[in-house]
Amino acid sequence: MNTHFSFQRLVSVARKESLHILRDPGTLFFALFIPVLELFMLGYAIDTNIRDVSTVILDQCKTTESRALIRRFETSTSFKVLPERIYTDEQLTQAIVAGRAHVGIKIPENYSRNLGRVPREKAQILVLVDGSEANIAASSLNVASALALQESLERVIQGGQGLPVELAPLILFNPDTRSANFFIPGLMVVMCQMMAIMLSANAIVREKENGTLEQLFMTPVKAPELILGKLLPYLVLTFLEFCTILLLMNVVFQVPIKGHVVTLLMLTLPFVFTFLGMGLFISTRVDTREAAGQAAMGTMMPSIFLSGYVFPLDSMPQAFYYLAQIFPTTWLIDAARGVILRGAGWRELWLHSVVLWSMGIGMFALAMLRFHKRLQ
Amino acid sequence: MTGLTIDAHGVTVRFGHFTAVNRVSLQVAPGEVFGLLGPNGSGKTTLIRGLCGLLPLAEGSAIVLGRDVSREAEAVRAQIGYMSQKFALYSDLTTRENMDFYAGIYGLSPEVAQRRKQELIDLTGLAPYLDRRGGQLSGGWKQRLALVCALLHSPRLIFLDEPTAGIDPVARRDLWNLLFRLSAEGITLVVTTHYMDEAERCARVGYIYLSNLLAVGTPQELKALPEVTPPGTHWLEIVGKDPAALLERLRDRRGVYQATIFGQSVHALADATRSAEELGLGDAQVHPTEASLEDVFVALSRNRGNGDSA
Numbered sequence: 011m012n013t014h015f016s017f018q019r020l021v022s023v024a025r026k027e028s029l030h031i032l033r034d035p036g037t038l039f040f041a042l043f044i045p046v047l048e049l050f051m052l053g054y055a056i057d058t059n060i061r062d063v064s065t066v067i068l069d070q071c072k073t074t075e076s077r078a079l080i081r082r083f084e085t086s087t088s089f090k091v092l093p094e095r096i097y098t099d100e101q102l103t104q105a106i107v108a109g110r111a112h113v114g115i116k117i118p119e120n121y122s123r124n125l126g127r128v129p130r131e132k133a134q135i136l137v138l139v140d141g142s143e144a145n146i147a148a149s150s151l152n153v154a155s156a157l158a159l160q161e162s163l164e165r166v167i168q169g170g171q172g173l174p175v176e177l178a179p180l181i182l183f184n185p186d187t188r189s190a191n192f193f194i195p196g197l198m199v200v201m202c203q204m205m206a207i208m209l210s211a212n213a214i215v216r217e218k219e220n221g222t223l224e225q226l227f228m229t230p231v232k233a234p235e236l237i238l239g240k241l242l243p244y245l246v247l248t249f250l251e252f253c254t255i256l257l258l259m260n261v262v263f264q265v266p267i268k269g270h271v272v273t274l275l276m277l278t279l280p281f282v283f284t285f286l287g288m289g290l291f292i293s294t295r296v297d298t299r300e301a302a303g304q305a306a307m308g309t310m311m312p313s314i315f316l317s318g319y320v321f322p323l324d325s326m327p328q329a330f331y332y333l334a335q336i337f338p339t340t341w342l343i344d345a346a347r348g349v350i351l352r353g354a355g356w357r358e359l360w361l362h363s364v365v366l367w368s369m370g371i372g373m374f375a376l377a378m379l380r381f382h383k384r385l386q
Numbered sequence: 387m388t389g390l391t392i393d394a395h396g397v398t399v400r401f402g403h404f405t406a407v408n409r410v411s412l413q414v415a416p417g418e419v420f421g422l423l424g425p426n427g428s429g430k431t432t433l434i435r436g437l438c439g440l441l442p443l444a445e446g447s448a449i450v451l452g453r454d455v456s457r458e459a460e461a462v463r464a465q466i467g468y469m470s471q472k473f474a475l476y477s478d479l480t481t482r483e484n485m486d487f488y489a490g491i492y493g494l495s496p497e498v499a500q501r502r503k504q505e506l507i508d509l510t511g512l513a514p515y516l517d518r519r520g521g522q523l524s525g526g527w528k529q530r531l532a533l534v535c536a537l538l539h540s541p542r543l544i545f546l547d548e549p550t551a552g553i554d555p556v557a558r559r560d561l562w563n564l565l566f567r568l569s570a571e572g573i574t575l576v577v578t579t580h581y582m583d584e585a586e587r588c589a590r591v592g593y594i595y596l597s598n599l600l601a602v603g604t605p606q607e608l609k610a611l612p613e614v615t616p617p618g619t620h621w622l623e624i625v626g627k628d629p630a631a632l633l634e635r636l637r638d639r640r641g642v643y644q645a646t647i648f649g650q651s652v653h654a655l656a657d658a659t660r661s662a663e664e665l666g667l668g669d670a671q672v673h674p675t676e677a678s679l680e681d682v683f684v685a686l687s688r689n690r691g692n693g694d695s696a
Contacts, residue, residue, distance in 0.1 A: 022490025026479065033478040225474035227440055229491045230464045 019231050023239025027213065031243055037209070041247055042254065045201040049255055052197055053190045053263045062090040063150055065113040066105045068097070073122040079135070079161055080117070088153040089113065106140050113150050114138035125165065194259040195346035196319035199281070202252050203339055204310055206282045209244040210289030211302040214381075218297055233382050241286045248282050249275070259350075268353030274346060277363055280370035281342045287374035294380045313339040338369045391416045391543050391574040392437060396446030399429075399436045406432040408597040409446065414576060414590075416542075419569050421588030422578040423683065429597045430578040431471065434545045437576075438463055451542055464492075467536035467544035471551060473528045477521025481512060481531055484520055485538065492539035499538070506534040510564065526557025533564065543574045550584065562587060582679045593683055600686045609677040614685045618659065619643065621677050624652045626670030635667065644681075653678070 031037055065083060069076050084091045092111055096102050102114045116136040124133040137154045141147045217223040226236065252275075259265045292305045314320065316330060317339035323331055334340045345362040348354035356363070392414040399407040407429045414420045424430050435441045437448050439459025448455045450462050475484045485506075489499035507513050510530040515523060523531060529549055536544055546565070550558045562584070565575055577588065585591050585605065592602040601608055608614065615621065626632045629647045636645040641657035653675070677685075 016493060018493055019491055022487055025490070026476070026483070026487045029479055029483060030476070220477070221470060221472050221474040222476060224440075224470055225468065226491070228438060228463055228466075228468040229488070230460060230493065231491050 015232065016235060019235040020239040020242075023231065023236055024242045027240050028243045031247065041205055041209070041251055045197075045205075045251055045255055046258065048201065049194065049197060049258055052193045053259075061087060063088060063113055063146055064111045065089040065091050065115065066094050066096050066102060066111040067091055068099070068102045068114070068116045070119045071117045071121040075122040075125055076117045079121075082157050082161060083115065083154075086153065086157060088150070102138065106138055109140075112140040112143060112146050113154070115154070190259075190263045191265050191351055192347075194255070194263060194265055195350045196317070196343045198252055198255045198259070199278075199339060199342045199346055200310075200314060200317075200319055201255065202248055202278065202282060203285050203313060204306075205248045205251055206244065206285035207289040207292070207306045207309060208303065209247065210241055210286040211292040211296075211306050212289075212299055213240045213244065214290060214293035215296060215299050215302045218293075219299060233378065237290060237378065237381060241290070244286060245282055248286075249278070252278055265350065267350050269349035269355055271349075273355060273359070274349045277342060277345045277349075277359065277366060280363075280366040281338055283370035284338045284366070284373045287370070287377040290377035291373070291380060294377070313337055316340070317343050319343055338366055341365050341369075389416070390414065390449070391418070392448070392450050392576070394437065394446065394448040397433070397436055397443055397448050398445035399432050399441050400444040405444075405597055407436055410594075410599040411446075412592060412599065412602065414574060416574055417569055417572045419565065419575045419577065419587070419589050421585045421591040422576060422594060423580075423585050423591060423679075424578075424594035425687075428594045430594055431547055433594065433599075434468075434547060434576065434578070438466060438468060438545065464539070465541055465543065467539070467541035469529075469532045469536045469544065469546045469549055471547045473520070473532060475520050475528075475532055475535060478519060480517050480519050481523070482516045484531060484535060488535040488538050494539065502538055502540065503534075506537055509567070510534055524557075525553035526560065529553060529557070529561055530564070533561075537568075541573070543576070544568070546575065546577045548578050548580065550579065550581065558584075585679050591679070593686055595683075595687050595690050598690070600690060601682070605679055608679065608682045611682065611685075613689050614677050614682045615655070616643075618657060619655055620658045621675050621681070622654050622656055623648075623673045623675040624654060624667060624670050625650060625673075626652070626667065632667065632670060644684075653681070655681070 031041075067080055067083065069080060080091070083089050092105075094105060094110065096105065096114075099116070102116055105111045106114050114137075116138070118134065118136070121133050121135065135158065137151065139147045139150050139154075214223070217226065256267075256271065256274075260267055288309060289302075289306065292302055296302050296305060316326075316334045317337050318334065319339070323334055323340070326334065341362050345354070345359050345366075348359055348362075390413050392412060394410060394412045397407060397410045397412070398405060410433060422430050422433070432441065436443055437450055437455060439450075439455040439462050443456055451465050453462050455462050476487070479487065485503050486499075489503065494502065507516070510533065512527070512530055512534060515527055515531075520528065520531065533546075533549070549565075550561060553561070565577070569575055577584070579585060588605070590602065590604050591608060593600050593608070601611060603611075624632055624636070629650055629652050632652045633645055633647055636642050636652060636654055639656075641660045643655045645652055645654040647653070655677075
């Protein structure tokens, strides 16, 4: 009898499953379009660096000095000085409360006078920052301080050629500190995870819902043939998605890939396995696609918030930092950033590979075991 | 070797503490069309699954096609066909793709698959619908496609779980004609159904009620059972102008055990000693008749019900 693993049966299942994918525009759309859409959203809209923060200025001094200071703000790319006329403190505050501006600057009447005094009084300016947008607030304050510092230094060394001390920070690996470079590798990983888990959870549950699984159990097809045959097309689809984002990241968002793409793909393989396995595991426990979808989303939450995708691992409380290590997502995001931004190779990433393969094989084995049990 | 297609003794299937099939013994001969009747939830589907080796038997043994289902479930399954209650094929795949998938799953070589598909397409007349998706076929054609997929691997035994539920009478008759052709080729068929007329077509019928197989036999044997037609009684068909009024009157008479309306007539079980005149039914015509299968199942179910409450 045919008690052995049959490649023919596996191929039959894989072919059938591919037909399902092609016949179901919803899945294809979900698989390929949504990630791309999200990529563009994150790539273009989300930028943690401040740029053109709307600013209003109340100049009560109206001297050459005050206008020089204003020009500094105007020429900075960080601020965009609004043409709005501000004559009183109330108007200044009002502009921020109303949300027209995130930064308000007040140059008091005595600004020039205090500058000119000998011995010098401190010339003060007031910077109001809209704290409701934490990112903008912190960065705006930094930039404003820097502008003021520059102004003061130049006044101290009047007529000198430039500043005596110049700080030249060099940021490694992401020279423009562009958000895209930070976000897209993480996005790729998270999208890949979502795809793998959703598709595989649905693949079995759909057959349960339609009653076709029962029919399959009546045939000589064996669990490994059924499962591998089903997951193979999804593996391909997930990789296709991964590569699409990788390509768009490189071409459209100009994020250079420092390391080898092959290294990255080989690290992604066990990662996808893990989540195909987890989807399978979910499908053995639930009976409807809705329930499967919810369970899959449930696994997404920690992966998004604890994996370092959005919030840096280093600034997490110790306990969460360790907790994060149990998510395969954490490991692959780190590896992806390593390969793409820092040009890391096997020498740096062997541990990631070991961890991801262990997780992948472990999860898959667990799912297979449960699936077998359900069959009995 | 018993030579029987199915030889089951004391088959019991439990789900936790619930006994879904209780000590069922059943013999089905090769080429037989065996009908399995019973209300919903009585255990018909569970019995079939047990006989296919899909569910473990808590007690008893079943030899199907010469193999023990408890020990050789895979081997048994490879030789049987199964058609489930609802359409269990892929509605987004075409007729041809569904067939190809099952041919692959059953491990048919391309030549065998090709020949077998053609045979079955000819048999069922599915040729015009090969490129239509499963979901767009009408009920009757869906069932034919399901039958084809269950027959691709040339099984010697097919289980059909309510194959005619929800399809129109013409398609139903066509399907039965198809089943008899298969039976003529020596294939054994086990069919569950709700329809009494379908049960009448079966060579032998088993009646399952509350997890127990209450009776097995040819329709004639079942109608002659003492529970159905007790000694000294006979079945009468009474035709009159107002069947409802007749029914009322009959129910009050002594010596009448059961009465029910069939269209324009009343079907009743009465003491054989009582003549038609004694029943005092006026100008209504009284003919002797035989029990219907429905009478059989009503009688068996009532008996069982009384026995349980006693």
